Amino acid sequence: MSINHIVTPLDSAYLDSKDQYVFYHKMVDFALKELIVSAQRDNLCTHQELIFFKQYADLLLYSIEAMRVKYMYDEEENMKVDLTESGFPNYLEFRYLFNDLSLKENYVNKLKDVSELQEEFLDTLLRKKEAIKKSRLFQAASIVYYTSVEQKFIFNRFVQGKIIKAPENSAAEFMTSWSFFDVGCNRPFVCYMYFDFEGTNIETIKTQIYEVLKNTADREMNLDVMAYGIDRKLKDIKPKHIKRIDLGPFHNVFAKDENQITHAILKNIADKVVPLESYALSLSIDEVFSGSEFSEGGYFSKQILQKWKEPIHQSFVLAPHRIIQLLYSKTPEIMNSLAKPPIQIADLKISKV
Structure with a gap:
């Protein structure tokens, strides 16, 4: 099937050929790498946040590459790209991949010997x-x-980062990060928390902190609600600043959602105004800071909690120059509501021969 004949019906988005797997992987790989460069160049993250961000992006890229290899010649199964406002593989693909690899020893023992397969290939091709x-x-x-x-390198539903000393001039003494793939919207999120610790040894409660984050901050929700949940369950820490980055939607030829940016790109691909590999990436950053404190509970169970300020929401769009021009023409209200002008990233060039 030619790369020029990629078709994804509105009710499904199956990748069903080698060309499509290669094409989709190149798009995601390119877009995420451009995002990492832009996050640093446009100060979307601090230096330390960017280090963590790149680690989570690498896990995502590793997983998508593993999917490409797994499905490329499989005639029975097809990888699915999510149809909601996502553009990333459906969450179940990551789940299947993780579960499948837990049984890898069973499969490896049944595989044909590599040297035997090589000889067979050479005989078929040359003789x-x-x-x-x-x-x-x-x-x-x-x-x-x-x-x-x-x-261990597959992007799971929840991925926990380490607790470290926060960089100088931070809002608190410590920081940690985590990432999750929200099942509802099928998008990856990266979070950071800066906090103070009232005890004597942070090592004694690290496991508890990780457990609370996994159970309280593993899905998309109002950020002040997330902050309150974390604060209430961890009596020895005082969260001071929580930041969440929402990766997506990833607008591309495989995405079929109700998003205006996606529709603008798809229509202009169909009209041959822009090439098949045209893309854009939406990004949202939400932050909340603690203000004063208040007490909750009775005399014997009183707990001091943070009073959170109004959450700050910022929307961004990253796209090549031609797509930025297109979006200003077709979706001006979205472009004018961004936190800053659209961030220009490189064009993707994929050979269709």
């Missing part, structure tokens, strides 16, 4: 002058997948 069957290519891809992909 018989025939194309290698898809079933055999799938076997080869399975060998690469099960022998090289590590389960």
